[in-house]
Amino acid sequence: MEPMFEPGAALVVGGSGGIGSVIAREFARAGADVALTYRTKQAAAEQTADAIRALGRKASTHELTVGDAAGVRSTIDQAAQVHGRIHTIVYACATLTHQVWIADVTPEQWRTAIDQDVNGFYNVMHAALPLFRQWGGGTFINIGSAGDLRWPDRDVLSVAPKAVIESLIKGIAREEGRHGIRANTVLVGVIEAGMFLELTRQGVFDEAWCNEVQKGLCLKRWGKPEEIGYAAVFLASRRAAYVTGQQIAVAGGYGI
Secondary structure, three states, rough: OOOOOOOEEEEEOOOOHHHHHHHHHHHHHHEEEEEEEEOOHHHHHHHHHHHHHOOOOOOOEEEEEEEEHHHHHHHHHHHHHHHEEEEEEEOOOOOOOEEEOOHHHHHHHHHHHHHHHHHHHHHHHHHHHHHHHHHOEEEEEEEEEHHHHHOOEHHHHHHHHHHHHHHHHHHHHHHHHHEEEEEEEEEEOEEHHHHHHHHHHHHOOOOOHHHHHHOOOOOOEEEEEHHHHHHHHHHHHHOOOOOOOOEEEEEEOHHH
């Protein structure tokens, strides 16, 4: 059988997180080597890397703060040296966001969201595009928000920055396709991992909130992080070689 991926590795930015780590494992299960980044969760990153190696794939971990443009360039270069090249970059990096009404967002909260999410993605994109061109192509996969389909109240600090990134994804698809570069998004609904579990633990998402949200879902359950991984793997694979500038919503029918 033809390999699922181009030569090299998938780089999962935010691969130590609840969803990012599962995405990294799913790439390994599909036959890809994986480089993954972490900011503070080194132990979680190493645990994920060990799990990938146990699946018979090569793995590397890299400390990274996406707001550091020079650090982003260095990390991508390091990962490429370890693995030969990078065929896919999954941007699964996200900050734990406060749930607030738009009118109550403070200037500091807004600057933080833009600096960490939007500018972080820009740094990754800016460093990777010349390399993807040099290598004859590559794929960006943005782990976005299902709030792009229907506005979720009080989630502005997550949804608005991801909407900016989504616009850049479409721009990359439009302008860089001539260089063999694809760009797509997985829109994430309520997933039993990462931010949802942490905000539930903090009491931000209570039983009433959960009941109300599930009323709006076609599938009356929360998603599994593996289901995000399946979509990301597909979009990165040769099976999606003619797919670019698109969204796959893994959100249980949210927004319908």
